Structures are given as C-alpha cells and as structure tokens.
C-alpha cells in the first residue's frame with residue numbers, strides 16, 4: 001500500500017515487469033497513464049479507448065478495478081481469468097505488480113542489445129594475482145621479467161610466456177605502480193600487469209550483418225556493466241552477406257577494409273562503454289566475438305570468397321583465439337579475442353551462442369529455436385538430437401524491397417490492426433509515420449489476410465474498400481499522406497505481399513524440413529524460441545497467422561532478444577560454457593536445404609496464407 | 610468424355626491442384642488420348658491461362674508456381690510416352706536453360722522453362738549448378754536457338770559472363786541468342802556482359818524469347 005496513512009490513498013505504486021519500472025500512480029488513473037508517467041512504452045493502437053487489445057497486460061499481484069465491458073469484449077473470459085487486462089481501462093485499487101507481455105511493449109531503442117542477463121557461475125579463462133615484486137637494486141640486477149617469473153614461481157606458476165605487446169608497457173607500469181601489480185594470466189601467459197585490485201573486465205560482441213551489440217562484463221562477478229549498439233558500418237557496401245562477399249571479390253582491398261571498419265566500430269563502442277563505466281581499455285583482458293560465418297571471417301580477416309560460391313564452406317570452423325593487438329582492438333595489450341566455432345557456411349558462431357544461451361542444445365524437451373535475418377538459422381532439439389539448417393529468407397523483414405520499408409527506427413510503423421475496416425497503426429517512438437519496419441509489415445499482412453484484403457494466394461482484393469488501384473498499380477493504403485510524417489501515403493503494394501510470401505515461405509519451409517527430418521509433429525514442439533532483433537518485436541500471433549510459424553498455443557513461444565549476445569557473455573565469463581560449444585558443434589546434424597528434395601514443395605506450399 | 614478430361618486438366622492447372630492434374634493426365638492416357646493432345650489441349654491451355662492472368666496482375670507467384678508444378682508432374686508421365694510413340698513436339702524454337710555454376714536456385718529457372726515449353730518452345734533444362742562446358746556442349750548438340758542463363762546470387766552472376774565467353778570461344782556465339790535473368794540481374798548487367806536480352810520474370814521471358822528469335 002502507498003505510504004500515505006489517510007483512509008483514501010492519493011496514489012498507488014505500479015510495478016512494471018519485466019522491465020522493472022516502478023512508478024507512483026495517482027488514485028483513479030489507469031495503468032496506461034501510469035505507463036506514460038513511467039516512460040514505459042505500451043502499444044496503444046486505439047488511443048486508449050478500449051477498442052483494441054494492443055495494451056494487454058497481466059496482473060501479477062494487487063487489485064484492479066473490475067473489468068469494463070470493453071475489456072470483456074476485447075479479452076474474453078479466458079484471458080480475464082488469467083489476469084489479463086487492458087492497461088487503458090484498468091485502474092489500480094492497491095499497489096500492483098503488472099507483467100507486460102512483449103507484444104504490448106514498444107521500446108524506443110531498437111539496437112539489438114537487449115538480451116537476457118546470464119546467471120552463470122563465473123569461471124573465466126583468465127586469473128589474476130596481486131603481487132609485490134622486489135625492486136631492482138645495484139645488488140639485484142635481474143630483468144623485470146625475471147622478477148615477475150620469480151613471484152609467479154613462488155605462487156607455483158612456472159615459466160610464463162610474456163609477449164611483446166605486454167612487455168612494451170610492463171616496465172613502465174611496474175615502476176609507476178611501485179613494484180606492485182595485478183598480474184593477469186591466461187593459461188601460461190601473462191597478459192596484463194594492472195594496478196593491484198583492478199576489476200578484470202571482458203568484452204562480448206555480437207557482430208550482426210546489420211547491427212553490432214557490445215557488452216562490457218565484470219569477469220569475476222559475471223554481471224554486465226554496460227551495453228551499447230551500432231549499425232554495422234559495412235552496410236554501405238552491401239545489405240546482405242552475399243553482396244559483401246561479392247564486394248570483396250570485386251575489390252581486392254575489400255576484405256581489409258571490412259575488417260578495419262568492424263574494428264573501428266567496436267573500438268568506438270568500447271570507448272562509449274568505458275565512458276559509461278569510468279573504466280579503461282587496459283582492464284579489458286578478454287573478449288568473445290560472435291557472428292554469422294561471413295561476419296566471423298571478415299572480423300578475423302579470413303577469405304570469404306568460398307562462402308559465396310557453392311558448396312559454401314567456411315575457411316575455419318574451429319574455435320580461435322586471436323591476439324587483440326594483431327587486429328587493432330583496443331583492449332589490454334596482451335588480451336585475446338575468442339571466436340567460438342562455426343557450424344557451416346551459413347550457420348555461424350552466433351547461432352552456436354544462441355543455442356548455448358537458450359540451453360536448447362542440451363534440452364531434454366522438443367524445442368525449436370530460430371533467429372530471423374536475411375538468412376534465418378533454425379535448430380531443432382528433440383530426443384537427444386540437434387538438427388540445424390539455414391534458410392535464405394531475404395531482407396523483407398529488414399524493410400528492404402518493401403515499397404515503404406525502413407529499419408526499425410522512430411517513425412516506423414511497427415504495429416498494425418484492422419478493426420471494422422479501419423486501419424490503426426502504432427509507430428516507434430509514437431512519431432508520425434514515415435514507413436514500415438519488419439514487425440509492421442508482418443502485422444499488416446496478417447491483418448490484411450484476416451480482414452480479407454488479401455486472399456490465400458496473396459492477391460490483393462480489388463473490391464475491398466481498403467484497396468485502391470492507381471495507374472494500374474493495386475495497393476493498400478496504410479496511412480494517408482495527411483497523417484504521415486513525410487506527407488506521402490504509406491502503402492502496401494502487391495509486390496510487398498509477394499516479398500513477405502517469399503520470406504515467410506522460406507522460413508516455414510525450413511521449419512517443416514527440420515521437423516520432417518526428425519519425425520516430429522507440430523504439436524510435439526514444447527517450446528518455440530524466437531531470437532534476434534526482429535524476433536523480439538514481432539507479434540507472434542501475426543507470425544502464426546501468416547503461416548510463418550506453425551499454429552501452437554501462444555504460451556509455447558518465447559521471445560528471447562539477442563540470445564547470441566547473451567551466449568557470447570556466457571562464454572566470456574565461463575570456460576566451461578566455452579567448452580560446451582565444442583559439444584554443440586559436435587552434436588549438430590546440419591541439414592543442407594540446397595540439395596533437399598522437398599524444399600521446393602514445402603516452400604511453394606508455405607507461400608500461401 | 611475425353612474432351613471433358615482435357616478441360617478438367619486445364620481447370621486443375623489454373624485452379625492450382627497439381628495432384629489432380631497428374632491423376633487426370635494418367636486417366637487421359639489410360640483412356641487412349643494422345644500425349645500431344647493432352648499436352649496441347651490440356652496442360653498448355655491451362656498454363657497459358659495462368660500466364661495471361663499473371664500478366665494481367667490477377668495471378669501471383671504462388672499461383673504460377675503451383676500451376677507449373679502440375680504441368681511438371683504431368684510432363685514426367687508424358688515424356689516417356691512421347692518418346693515411346695516417337696511423337697515430337699512442333700517447336701517454335703529450341704532453348705537450353707540452366708542455373709549457372711555455384712548456384713542451386715532452381716525455382717525461378719524451372720518456372721521460366723515451364724512457361725517457355727507451354728508456349729511452344731522445346732526446352733532442354735540442364736538443372737542447376739551447371740558448368741559452362743555443359744552449356745556449350747548442349748547448345749552444340751541440340752542446335753539450340755536460345756540459351757537461358759539464370760543466376761540468383763550476387764556472387765554467381767559473374768557465371769553468366771563466363772558462359773557467354775565460353776560460347777564465343779567455342780565459335781557458336783552467332784548461332785544462339787542468350788537471355789539472362791534472376792533476382793540480382795538487370796538490363797544493365799545483360800548489356801555489360803553482352804547478352805542478347807534480359808527478362809524480368811517467367812512471362813516476360815516468353816515475350817523476350819519470341820522477340821529475339823524474330
């Protein structure tokens with residue numbers, strides 16, 4: 001109950017989960033008002049009049065006003081019984097705790113950095129020893145390194161290796177630190193000599209084709225100190241992996257350039273992370289970088305040509321440890337960057353990290369996990385088997401090849417509803433609409449199918465009042481110019497529908513082929529994990545409605561955010577988790593769709609609605 | 610009865626029921642209809658309707674793919690029969706088609722092939738991941754008037770140029786017109802590599818094929 005002691009409290013506390021925002025809400029005000037005060041971005045398509053169900057939330061504890069007529073209509077008895085309410089209608093009567101389902105939450109930040117925090121016992125690959133060295137005197141002329149050897153020898157650590165980049169700074173440091181140091185060891189190598197009691201930090205990076213995410217982690221405590229994201233600077237050289245590979249084939253300097261661009265962007269993010277946490281690059285003694293196979297290769301400076309031509313083999317699939325100094329990453333001079341193993345040319349270390357983070361790989365249950373991008377990687381765990389494939393879904397959900405498509409940024413339509421012939425949209429940041437992002441186009445198509453605007457083969461129905469024909473082009477008006485932020489109509493064209501059909505068809509076909517290979521029926525899928533940026537924001541119900549995902553009860557789906565980033569963080573703080581990746585790649589049965597006799601059939605089937 | 614069967618084959622093609630296309634074709638053969646009749650009055654008639662509707666914007670890719678699937682399934686039954694009866698298809702032209710080396714995208718290429726054959730072309734489909742030597746050899750062997758090259762990857766488009774260079778070297782460039790297509794391919798690319806034409810989709814490919822042979 002609120003702290004006020006009078007009989008009628010002036011306000012109640014509203015606790016919004018899972019984001020952990022707590023706010024004082026004046027008595028009599030709705031949950032939506034509370035969310036607005038808290039800066040919690042709830043989707044509210046109908047503008048808070050209770051006619052849509054986009055602001056659906058669940059009461060965890062406390063008491064709310066009795067459900068209104070609108071809520072009864074929009075939610076139904078089942079949902080109400082489970083505690084679901086409309087935030088625009090429900091008014092707290094006590095302090096309450098509210099759970100916001102992901103589909104009701106719209107975050108302004110659309111960099112792919114959100115992911116679950118890891119609860120892994122830290123056991124990093126580096127260890128630190130606070131030591132006191134004997135200073136040199138005229139009677140003791142041993143070298144600085146000999147002194148380090150001595151103290152380590154006393155600790156029972158024999159003959160450490162100290163590489164040149166570490167040696168360069170060490171002598172000055174030892175003197176500046178009055179012959180004390182925190183020696184950081186990685187295997188039999190001394191990789192840093194920090195001031196005593198310094199925190200040991202690590203960097204985890206997820207290099208996506210489109211987005212980069214970086215996390216600064218306390219290696220000994222295991223918690224994430226700060227995170228940030230950037231667009232992948234290689235984008236201007238090609239939207240997808242294959243175009244970038246083509247660029248390196250046609251431009252000799254391309255490979256070096258791409259590596260340099262990545263390293264520069266990561267260094268940039270590092271600087272920002274240090275700023276946020278008042279830490280320094282010398283403390284960052286280990287890094288883990290994950291990415292798809294092409295990003296992995298480009299980061300490491302490996303050739304990628306063979307990834308762009310059949311049969312698409314990686315140059316390296318084994319895990320690697322690269323000295324950070326060799327590629328110009330601004331970490332501690334002796335730090336290493338760990339690159340986990342790849343599975344195949346189009347199933348990379350990022351997918352391995354995702355399987356690790358979600359525990360799919362050693363699940364005793366039947367779990368399907370996928371990460372939707374221009375290439376969608378899919379894995380199925382069942383009966384002790386682990387099957388994976390990669391399907392080329394194309395860039396439709398990144399907004400590419402869509403008439404008014406855009407990336408998820410302010411002003412992008414991200415939610416669409418068609419209610420009684422009226423189109424309602426919600427944009428990122430609630431700004432005037434300027435285009436449609438992936439979750440928006442998915443919603444739009446799902447709603448158009450439901451409203452009979454498109455038929456089962458994807459044809460726009462000209463006789464539908466929402467469809468118009470202009471200069472022979474048939475299109476659906478999503479947002480008229482008057483209401484749009486750029487004073488142009490925002491439309492969905494017939495070609496947009498086809499693009500979505502190709503993308504969702506390819507994804508569904510991949511899912512079907514894995515299920516078929518394992519002899520698993522849809523119904524047997526106990527959990528369906530959706531990872532990645534688009535996967536975080538898409539509306540599961542829309543994905544099911546367009547047939548991209550099989551029809552399963554909604555509670556079997558789990559949207560996990562950037563699981564690849566989470567996996568990278570786990571590998572950063574735990575040597576054991578790192579080793580588990582070897583087991584993952586050993587166990588994966590990779591299903592090659594390119595030669596699969598059933599792909600085309602499944603694909604054509606899955607293109608329909 | 611037999612006319613009824615042919616009309617039903619046509620309907621099943623247009624209606625997108627590939628299984629019944631195949632079943633009806635089998636029935637038609639059993640009832641003594643000639644393979645060529647079944648092809649021309651049943652299958653091709655259906656593909657033409659589907660193609661026209663596609664061009665008019667009434668049909669979309671899934672319609673066309675499903676129609677083509679029916680036609681392809683039926684042709685698998687009919688080809689051996691044609692051979693056995695030594696019947697030949699009167700052709701408006703002979704086409705060798707395939708997806709270039711390193712690329713296994715087959716759906717678009719096959720659709721183009723099916724539409725061409727539905728429109729009276731004799732089509733030799735070499736499949737996917739086809740080495741340039743095979744294109745050259747098959748063009749020589751069949752005396753083809755047209756060579757169709759499909760590529761779906763930015764990295765394999767270059768294969769189209771290599772095939773063209775190979776037919777120049779083989780001294781048969783003058784005998785055959787080259788059409789290129791596939792999602793990353795454009796008119797500009799076709800011009801750059803010295804192809805005779807570019808086609809944007811399967812129906813366009815039929816138009817273009819007719820045009821370059823005129």
Ligand code: B1M
Pocket residue numbers: 240242243310312346374375376390391392393394395499502503506593594595599600603670706711712713714715716717718720721756757758759760761762763764788789790791792793807808809810811812814
């Ligand atoms: C001779 O004259 C002509 C004239 C016109 C011609 C013509 C020839 N050829 C085509 N046309 C034209 O007419 C046709 C009919 O109207 C049209 O043909 P299309 O082929 O364009 O259209 C077809 C009817 C339908 N379209 C398609 O069939 C392609 C659809 C998408 C989803 C696609 C599919 C289905 C597949 N793929 Co692939 N695949 C993608 C595609 C992404 C997308 N959203 O479009 C694309 C093409 N694939 C891509 C990639 C990268 C890959 N694929 C691969 C594999 C596959 C599958 C096996 C999964 C499957 C192919 C199955 C098969 N047997 O064909 C891999 C490589 C395969 C290989 N060895 O070549 C792999 C390398 C990666 C992977 N994840 O496995 C991308 C290429 C990117 C680029 N910049 O080059 C891609 C755009 C998806 C993406 N990730 O962005 C026209 O182009």
